[in-house]
Amino acid sequence: MMNDDIEKVVYSEETLQAKIAELGRQITEDYKDVKEEIFCVGILKGAVMFYTDLVRQIDLPVHFDFMIASSYGNGTSTSGTVKILKDLDYDVEGKHLIIIEDIIDSGTTMNYLMKYFKERKPKSVKLCSLLSKPSRRVVDVNIDYCGFEVPDEFLVGYGLDYAEVYRNLPYIGVLKPEIYA
Numbered sequence: 637m638m639n640d641d642i643e644k645v646v647y648s649e650e651t652l653q654a655k656i657a658e659l660g661r662q663i664t665e666d667y668k669d670v671k672e673e674i675f676c677v678g679i680l681k682g683a684v685m686f687y688t689d690l691v692r693q694i695d696l697p698v699h700f701d702f703m704i705a706s707s708y709g710n711g712t713s714t715s716g717t718v719k720i721l722k723d724l725d726y727d728v729e730g731k732h733l734i735i736i737e738d739i740i741d742s743g744t745t746m747n748y749l750m751k752y753f754k755e756r757k758p759k760s761v762k763l764c765s766l767l768s769k770p771s772r773r774v775v776d777v778n779i780d781y782c783g784f785e786v787p788d789e790f791l792v793g794y795g796l797d798y799a800e801v802y803r804n805l806p807y808i809g810v811l812k813p814e815i816y817a
């Protein structure tokens with residue numbers, strides 16, 4: 637069973653949902669008076685679980701859009717090259733963008749995507765990431781809404797994968813070392 641591959645649980649379902657409710661309240665408060673449309677942009681595939689839980693905690697009329705970006709392949713460190721596999725569906729000029737991501741690790745993906753978003757002339761862009769691993773940062777990324785700062789461990793579950801597996805675990809954890817062997 638998939639659970640047997642986990643060495644330890646780092647964030648339980650309850651801990652994740654409590655933090656997501658807090659982030660949703662904060663975003664609702666910050667955006668409640670804006671006049672322009674708000675676009676929640678999910679960065680797939682990793683952000684899928686966080687995205688669907690977070691938007692349900694934002695009590696405002698938001699639009700959905702998604703990008704698919706990939707740079708990790710099957711390993712535990714970035715290839716350094718970000719591939720955009722799916723672009724935004726909408727013209728976001730003059731709109732408020734809330735970028736929703738699962739993790740900022742080296743910062744490579746978000747550094748690349750932030751430049752890309754700003755070129756599309758939105759009214760504002762803010763980043764909401766469930767996790768941040770500052771010890772691994774190679775390029776600076778400003779996170780406006782951050783769930784948890786995590787230590788330098790490779791995490792799986794709740795959207796996060798190792799070689800495309802473990803995304804469907806309902807919690808976030810660390811794999812047993814023999815799984816990487």
Ligand SMILES: O=P(O)(O)OC[C@H]1O[C@H](OP(=O)(O)OP(=O)(O)O)[C@H](O)[C@@H]1O
Nearest residue numbers: 680681682706707708741742743744745
């Ligand atoms: O800060 P970085 O070092 O760039 O790492 C963060 C990125 O890595 C993961 O994506 P990945 O490329 O594994 O694709 P995925 O979302 O499909 O898992 C994660 O979802 C982030 O987008």
Ligand code: HPA
Nearest residue numbers: 741789790791792796797
């Ligand atoms: O710790 C991680 N786990 C899964 N995917 C990731 N992408 C960047 N860091 C991670």
